Amino acid sequence: MRHVLETEASRLDRFLAFLHPEIPRSQWEAWIRAGNVAVNGQAVTKAGTRLRAGAVLETELPELVPPGLHLEPETLDLPTLFEDGRLWIIDKPAGLVVHPGPGHASGTVVNALLGRIQAGARDLALPAEEDAADEGVAPLWPGLVHRLDRYTSGCLAMAKDAEAQANLQAQFKARSVEKRYLALVRQSRKLPELGALLVDEPIARHRLDRLRMTIAAHGRPSQTRLRVLARNRGVALVECELLTGRTHQIRVHLAHLGAPILGDSVYGGAMHWKDTEQRTFACEHPALHAWKLSLDHPGDGRRLSVQAPLPEAYREILARLGMPEPR
Numbered sequence: 096m097r098h099v100l101e102t103e104a105s106r107l108d109r110f111l112a113f114l115h116p117e118i119p120r121s122q123w124e125a126w127i128r129a130g131n132v133a134v135n136g137q138a139v140t141k142a143g144t145r146l147r148a149g150a151v152l153e154t155e156l157p158e159l160v161p162p163g164l165h166l167e168p169e170t171l172d173l174p175t176l177f178e179d180g181r182l183w184i185i186d187k188p189a190g191l192v193v194h195p196g197p198g199h200a201s202g203t204v205v206n207a208l209l210g211r212i213q214a215g216a217r218d219l220a221l222p223a224e225e226d227a228a229d230e231g232v233a234p235l236w237p238g239l240v241h242r243l244d245r246y247t248s249g250c251l252a253m254a255k256d257a258e259a260q261a262n263l264q265a266q267f268k269a270r271s272v273e274k275r276y277l278a279l280v281r282q283s284r285k286l287p288e289l290g291a292l293l294v295d296e297p298i299a300r301h302r303l304d305r306l307r308m309t310i311a312a313h314g315r316p317s318q319t320r321l322r323v324l325a326r327n328r329g330v331a332l333v334e335c336e337l338l339t340g341r342t343h344q345i346r347v348h349l350a351h352l353g354a355p356i357l358g359d360s361v362y363g364g365a366m367h368w369k370d371t372e373q374r375t376f377a378c379e380h381p382a383l384h385a386w387k388l389s390l391d392h393p394g395d396g397r398r399l400s401v402q403a404p405l406p407e408a409y410r411e412i413l414a415r416l417g418m419p420e421p422r
Contacts, residue, residue, distance in 0.1 A: 098152040107132065108142035111154070129268075131155050136297065136313045151313045153299055155341070164195060166237065170214070171207035176250060176401040181259040181394045183211060183238075186403040189248040189380060194236050208238045208253050240264050241272075241340065246358075249276070249385025249403040254393060262393035267340065273389035276335040276345055277324075277405065277421060279382035279412060281364065283354035286323050286331055294319045294348040298341045307361060308343040310351050317341045319348045325418040328370035330357070332418055334386070345383060357382045370416065382409055386421070 098114060108127060112120040124142040126132060132139055133153040134146070146152075174186040187193075187204065194205040238253040240263040254260035266272050286292070299314030301307040318338035325332045331354065335345045346362045349355060355364035358378030367377050389400040405413075405420060413420055 098154075100146055100148055100150045100152070103146075103148050105145065106142065107134070107139065107144040107146055107152075110146055111152070126154070133315055136315075138315075153313065153315060155315060166195065166209055167201060167206060168209035168213045169201060169206040170210045171202070173204070173207055174403075176403060177399060179394075181255050182252065182263075182392060182399075183208065183255060184250060184252045184388065184399075184401050187243055187248055187251045187385070189246050189406060192245050193242045193251070194239065204251065204253070205236055205239065208255075212238075212255055241267055241274075243385055244343075244381070244383075246380035247276075247383045247385060248406050250274075250388035250401055251385065252388060252390060259393035263390065266390055270338065271391070273387070273400075274337040274340075274385065275387040276337070277384045277386045277409075278333045278335055278345060278349060279357045279378070279409065280331050280333055280349055280354040281357065281368075282326055282329050282331045283352050285352040286321065286326075286333065286354055288323070291320050291322045294321060294352065296348060296351060298344060298347055308341070308347050310347065315339075315341055317344050317348070319345055321349075321352075324421050325413075327416050327418050328372060328374075329368075330370065330412075330416055330418075332413065332421065334421070346381065359383075374415070376412060376415070378408075378412070382412070384409060 108120055108123045111123045112118065127142045128140055130138045130140055131154060134144065135151050175183070176186055177184040192199045192203045195201065195203050238255060238260060240252060240254060240260060243249065243251050252263065254263050295318050296310045297312060297314030298308050298317040299311035301309045316339060320336040320338060322334045323331050324334055337344060346356055346359055350362040355362050357364050357368065358366050359381035360366055364381065366379060367375065369375055384405060385403060387400065387402050389398060391397070392399055410420060
């Protein structure tokens with residue numbers, strides 16, 4: 096969320112609580128301490144920060160369970176890359192929603208996780224809604240430590256208890272988790288022929304279209320390292336390493352380079368296109384895949400690395416373009 100102060104205000108936490116009375120002030124204080132609020136492009140960690148007229152506030156908030164939403168455990172057959180009593184990493188299919196929301200009350204990854212925990216007779220050990228209300232803090236989605244957009248496939252890690260969830264969240268915040276994606280993009284002269292390219296461009300919510308993100312000087316620092324693995328007939332296969340984790344970060348950075356992800360109509364990627372030989376291709380959703388994930392196990396600390404196979408639809412496009420599959 097983005098706010099511009101038109102008049103003088105006193106304290107940061109009081110101002111945010113005034114703007115959003117549905118969120119307790121104690122919750123805002125916790126988010127400020129966690130670095131989820133920026134003033135004039137700089138993250139602040141003190142709830143009592145004094146604000147001046149004209150200040151630009153940006154908030155990047157964790158996913159919370161909407162009040163009154165009942166989460167139902169479900170049995171869903173999802174591809175598993177790793178699982179034990181504390182951690183579950185899946186290969187999320189494109190189209191699968193991560194958590195319930197408008198139009199998706201069930202059949203989500205969170206429902207599947209709750210069913211998995213229930214089947215293993217484990218306690219979530221997460222704050223109950225009544226406990227969270229007493230503390231003035233809204234509960235987080237059970238087990239979630241990061242997320243993927245609905246149509247992004249690939250590696251998604253989840254915790255099976257509160258201690259593991261806190262451990263993994265700390266790893267993501269410390270940027271010790273390695274996340275590598277694969278994207279099929281329109282070829283651009285700004286993409287490197289060989290070697291890597293670091294895209295270091297701040298990202299903020301679009302001022303007019305609140306469903307989109309954009310490059311903006313006042314945005315939050317965002318870094319993506321790109322490496323072209325193959326290119327042919329106007330299309331490039333790009334490996335993307337996330338060094339920060341902003342909303343739509345890879346999609347925005349690639350579009351900024353003039354290389355939007357194929358199928359990503361929101362950021363200028365064609366859903367139907369022709370290659371340099373005038374052969375027709377189609378991609379009904381963004382061709383973005385969470386390919387590799389490395390993190391420390393929340394129990395014994397050993398380094399885990401998993402890889403999600405490239406979806407069949409992407410493999411067919413690569414084959415038609417005469418590009419090798421990544422290893």
